[in-house]
Amino acid sequence: MKSIPTLIFLLYVGLMGSSWAQQRPNPVVSPEILPDNSVIFRIKAPSAKSVRLFGTWLKDLRNTVEMTPKDSSVFEAKVGPLPADMYEYRFIVDGIPILDPVNTIATRDGSYIESRLMLPGPLTQLYDVQSVPHGVLSAVWYPSPTIGMDRRMEIYTPPGYEKSGKKYPVLYLFHGAGGDEEGWVSRGRTNYILDNLIAAGKAEPMIVVITNGVPSVAGAPGERPAFAKPATNGVQAMTSGKFEESLMKDVIPFVEANYRVMADPAHRAIAGLSMGGYHTQQITNANPGTFSYIGVMSMGLFDGPNARNYNRAEHIKQLNALKQAKPKLYWIGCGKDDFLFESVTKLRALYDQVGLPYTYRESDGGHTWVNWRLYLTELAPKLFR
């Protein structure tokens, strides 16, 4: 029988093999947040020739920062001061992208798993877990005859939903290419943002439905049949129109039949980022009058030969019908450094030409969750009021 102190140690490390433990008992501290929101990243990598750092605070997302060896084993990089925000980052050790081994918090979306950095400030108060009433976040399966499978989505119900007996408005919220239904949760912090905005009286209590926009799969990588053939994850499947069709025929009817929902256009909002902004456009263009609030984030005009037979005349016809339906809000947000900035400019020019009113928000930064979280904090307060 092992001694009791040994037993306690083994209990404590019960889940680990020996390898994670190599960072201990003298672990480096990473990330270390300084009072001015500068951040020091560190990694113990005694054999590495080169360690670089990627983070979503970078203006050019193709860049990385060189980390410098501080002693025989620890590489270090100091960045900032950074705006108080939430970021994703990773180390690249001799070319291999890795999580920060001593940061226990990673976030994911699609095939990307990265370490989380949260810096204290007004914006991150909205992203953080606060002492306010919390809604319930549920992973829900629904039948999609349109796509031919049961599929997974995340549904946020606001605090008090279970017992209020009330009906609520609904926001349908879409991820981008390469992402999945967990992106707006793991990275987007949607449930906490809504908790905090609702508690502050800044957003109406609402249900948020977060779907998976890739019609060839049932859900996120770990939440779909493990032995199915590799899914077609390409843009071709994503822009096939099947997801948009299923949203109208499968998702909305399911939500309106199974939740206490105000099932009319005035209480239906729709928004998405990047590819999800394309889906939002496709759905609202094809179904004028169905949604009173529309949000397009970091996505512009997707025209040209690969855009599923794009037809400008047809697009203008749809936009005219949408204009006639008078949505209460058509919100467009884009970062100045977004690679899709020009496509957004083209989209706005077309809306100006048609005379479709929209609210435009131009932020700093590029095509990252830093912007999409920000946009949600700004868009949600404009819905249903």
Place this chain on the structure above:
Amino acid sequence: MKSIPTLIFLLYVGLMGSSWAQQRPNPVVSPEILPDNSVIFRIKAPSAKSVRLFGTWLKDLRNTVEMTPKDSSVFEAKVGPLPADMYEYRFIVDGIPILDPVNTIATRDGSYIESRLMLPGPLTQLYDVQSVPHGVLSAVWYPSPTIGMDRRMEIYTPPGYEKSGKKYPVLYLFHGAGGDEEGWVSRGRTNYILDNLIAAGKAEPMIVVITNGVPSVAGAPGERPAFAKPATNGVQAMTSGKFEESLMKDVIPFVEANYRVMADPAHRAIAGLSMGGYHTQQITNANPGTFSYIGVMSMGLFDGPNARNYNRAEHIKQLNALKQAKPKLYWIGCGKDDFLFESVTKLRALYDQVGLPYTYRESDGGHTWVNWRLYLTELAPKLFR
């Protein structure tokens, strides 16, 4: 304006910087599952001196497997044939533990994030997403006056719960030291195991409540206030008795007030792994007659000076009261290679001495999720029938 093919490519890789992409366009395949359930692991690591592989199929969890350079850039290891099961694994590149860069599926529990390997076979059919009705998995916050904060738990409601109008029995399920309320979901596959057992008529439809057993924190690392002082994660907090008290005073009353529950001992089950098996013992010893079904996984007698004033006479007194209460099932499971095997032997000897009946399941393997998933598939069918 970028060309449309470029735009499509950028949309597709919208979320990534350049670094993950380095594995492309000629990515290695990893893990490659061969027809006999041998597995080849590969990683492109041109600068690495040493790459090792850890996986939960290893008999001795302190071991790792050496990966050998196959050409100038790719390290490789072939293992198995392995029993068809689900495993966690990681690479150790020059001493740094990392995820498999080309495997998009990672699982987590507490501070551990590792890559997932699932091999096809009868057992993993129970762990996989099948074409059967799915229950709903919800992250729920509840007030814990006992601990002094709102806390997070995961609740599985069985297929049909929303509309059946029926009441259901409840299993309370606990994680181990170093883990959190997401462990039984991310690694334990609890919701899919229950979906599959219920669909096959092998388990009663039941609610499963998965708590966080560390009373110093509100929830998993990413689901607690970001700027709170570092939590005391040690065994001292975990074995303080506060969690056990909160389960009785806060969790069960919340569940029975907010869900359609058969709120009597005959329809209340409790089980946990490792530290959660200790919690299970503490709760059922102190509350005889409250739970008719008790499951202790990979945990034995936790006696001695560090075990919160362990008192053998008091323990025997409690066990006698528990024996009088005649639980319908007291189930104990342990792996032959578990470092706690001897403590389980001691616990069984004590139960034999007292005359408390129990069902004992001895499996191969050690203190890993491979066993805990297996135990859930065997324990759940014995509950409430």
